[in-house]
Amino acid sequence: MSARNNNFFEKIYKVVGRIPIGKVATYGQIAALVGSPRAARTVGWALHVCTERVPWHRVINHEGRISTTCLDHTADEQAFLLQQEGVKVKKVNQQYWIDLKKYRWGGK
DNA sequence: CGAATGACCAAGC
DNA sequence: GGCTTGGCCATTC
Numbered sequence: 001m002s003a004r005n006n007n008f009f010e011k012i013y014k015v016v017g018r019i020p021i022g023k024v025a026t027y028g029q030i031a032a033l034v035g036s037p038r039a040a041r042t043v044g045w046a047l048h049v050c051t052e053r054v055p056w057h058r059v060i061n062h063e064g065r066i067s068t069t070c071l072d073h074t075a076d077e078q079a080f081l082l083q084q085e086g087v088k089v090k091k092v093n094q095q096y097w098i099d100l101k102k103y104r105w106g107g108k
Numbered sequence: 109c110g111a112a113t114g115a116c117c118a119a120g121c
Numbered sequence: 122g123g124c125t126t127g128g129c130c131a132t133t134c
Contacts, residue, residue, distance in 0.1 A: 003132060008132095036129085045115080120127100
């Protein structure tokens with residue numbers, strides 16, 4: 001639990017929380033916003049601890065694909081949540097894809 | 109403290 | 122144009 005109290009994770013959660021509804025962001029983007037553009041993996045780790053108060057479902061990889069390995073949530077759930085927010089998610093080959101060109105968060 | 113791990117990314121083949 | 126390799130950063134053992 002010590003990890004979640006660190007400033008890094010807090011910043012990550014803060015940035016993730018700033019993602020507007022109907023938009024998505026990539027891990028690398030979040031990493032850049034917290035000050036470490038190469039720490040995308042760390043961002044993934046931060047979200048892996050699965051905090052309920054963070055809209056982790058708006059964060060996807062740079063391909064626009066859902067790679068969620070959350071313990072209590074599945075990609076199905078994430079896709080459903082995104083579609084509820086107006087993000088179109090298309091399922092291909094049992095994988096969920098999002099149009100980054102349309103829904104990628106500008107970071108503002 | 110050194111080595112391994114991970115919801116990643118970019119470059120190379 | 123899809124698969125493989127390496128690098129990056131922070132956490133964990």
